[in-house]
Amino acid sequence: MIARVLVTGANGMLASDLINHLASQPGYEIVGLARQQMDITRRHEVAEALTRIKPNYVIHTAAQTNVDYCETHINEAFQINGYGTENVAFYAERVGAKLVYISSCGLFGDKVTSYAEYDPVVLKTVYARSKYFGEEKTREWSERYFIVRPGWLFGGGKTHPKNFVYNRYKEALSCPVMYSTSDKFGCPTYTRHLAKKIVSLLQTEYYGTYHITNSGSASRFDYVKKIIDEFGVKTTLLPVDSNRFKRAAPVPDCEILDNMFLSMSGLSLLPDWREAIDEYIQRLKRDM
Numbered sequence: 048m049i050a051r052v053l054v055t056g057a058n059g060m061l062a063s064d065l066i067n068h069l070a071s072q073p074g075y076e077i078v079g080l081a082r083q084q085m086d087i088t089r090r091h092e093v094a095e096a097l098t099r100i101k102p103n104y105v106i107h108t109a110a111q112t113n114v115d116y117c118e119t120h121i122n123e124a125f126q127i128n129g130y131g132t133e134n135v136a137f138y139a140e141r142v143g144a145k146l147v148y149i150s151s152c153g154l155f156g157d158k159v160t161s162y163a164e165y166d167p168v169v170l171k172t173v174y175a176r177s178k179y180f181g182e183e184k185t186r187e188w189s190e191r192y193f194i195v196r197p198g199w200l201f202g203g204g205k206t207h208p209k210n211f212v213y214n215r216y217k218e219a220l221s222c223p224v225m226y227s228t229s230d231k232f233g234c235p236t237y238t239r240h241l242a243k244k245i246v247s248l249l250q251t252e253y254y255g256t257y258h259i260t261n262s263g264s265a266s267r268f269d270y271v272k273k274i275i276d277e278f279g280v281k282t283t284l285l286p287v288d289s290n291r292f293k294r295a296a297p298v299p300d301c302e303i304l305d306n307m308f309l310s311m312s313g314l315s316l317l318p319d320w321r322e323a324i325d326e327y328i329q330r331l332k333r334d335m
Contacts, residue, residue, distance in 0.1 A: 051076045053102035053144070055087060055135060056109030060203035060210070061149065064242040065106055072246065078102065082109065087131035097138040104249055105139040106147040107132060110178070112209075114153070117174040118296040124177040132181035136188040146192045147245055148185040151178040152233060152260070154196065157300040159232055161264070163307040164196075164256050172296040182256070193248055195241075198260030198304060199270070201324075202238030205331055212274050212324070213331060219280040227271040229286035233302035234260035235270050237323035244309075244317060253312045258304035261320035273321060277328045 052069055056062050057079030069075045078100050085096045087109050097105070110128050111117060117124035132148060139146045155162045156169035170176045185192050205213040219225060236259075244259055265273070268286045275284055289300075306316055317323070 048074070049076050050074055050103040051078065051100065052104045052106065053097070053100055054079045054106045054108065055085065056107075057081045057084075059108050060207055061197075061200060061238045061241060062106075062108045064202055064238040065108070065245065068239070068242045068246055087134055088126050090134050093134040093138050097135075097142050097144070101142050102139075102144045104147070105135060105144045106149075106245065106249075107135045107139075108149045109135075110149065110181075112174075114172055114174040114298060115295040117177060118172060121173050124173050125180060128174075128177035129180035129184060133184035133188060136185045136192070140189050145249060146185065146189045147249065148181060148192065148194050150182050150194050150196045150256075151175060152196055152198050152258075152302040152304050153299060154179055155299055155301065159301045159303070161303045161305040162258075162301070163305040164258055165307075169299065171299050174296060175299075191252070191254055193245075193254060194256040195245060195248075196256070196258045196304060197241055198234030198236035198320075199302065200236055200238055200241070202327060205334060212327060215271050215274045216278045216280065216331075219275045219278065219282040222282060224283045224285065225271070225275075226285050226287045226291060227268040228289040228292065229266050229268040230289050231267045231298070231300055231302075232264055233267075233270075234262075234264050234304055235320040235324065236260045236317070237320075237327055239327070240317045240323055244314070247314060251312070251314075253314075255308060257308050258306045259309055259317065260304050260306060261317045261323045262306075263319045263321070264303040265320060270320075273324050274328070277324055
């Protein structure tokens with residue numbers, strides 16, 4: 048039996064890897080919709096698309112992910128991340144589809160620790176509040192849902208504007224000295240690894256909220272240093288306080304996630320983030 052999968056936000060890094068991975072697996076028919084094909088904030092467009100496509104699974108990656116932009120565009124952040132998600136959840140449930148909602152690792156606070164799924168959220172930024180509102184709407188309207196909170200995502204092609212890894216490589220080539228924050232912590236996470244785990248999760252009935260990241264954690268400085276070292280660029284990277292980089296959003300100091308529920312469900316954890324960086328950069332080098 049062929050299962051039809053609808054992926055929203057089809058041009059994104061994670062969506063692209065989801066579509067590619069699903070296409071490599073037998074038994075799936077994939078429909079990827081970008082904003083031009085379905086604006087999730089327009090309820091009638093979501094209703095028309097899901098009623099016509101009748102997916103068995105919906106993987107909802109579409110979002111406004113610019114944290115600083117959200118801080119100064121509150122209505123837009125909630126319209127897309129909150130009410131747009133409500134539209135998707137409502138009509139996914141109406142057509143009988145399982146739903147995956149991609150949330151955020153930025154829901155917690157400044158204490159440097161590993162946050163599990165049961166830990167209370169803090170929601171320091173507008174972005175975090177809007178994404179958590181999307182979680183609430185998912186829980187409200189969908190009975191068969193997986194809420195996935197990923198780590199600091201990297202992946203995609205070198206031309207993707209949000210390609211953090213390749214952009215740091217280009218910066219290192221042009222700067223003899225670079226600076227990166229040593230007081231912000233998270234879990235770098237490869238979109239290709241995450242995509243495979245999401246598809247594995249879809250095949251279960253272990254519904255609920257999951258933290259899914261590559262194993263281990265790093266400061267932003269550690270993350271950037273690993274990228275530069277793996278590319279072999281001879282530039283100097285210096286650790287600095289995050290106050291050096293002024294931002295509109297008061298992003299939390301710690302976005303480290305504990306993948307507790309994934310482990311308790313008997314599903315394997317993702318590889319160490321350093322291995323993931325190595326794997327991804329080798330792929331990039333083949334395309335350079």
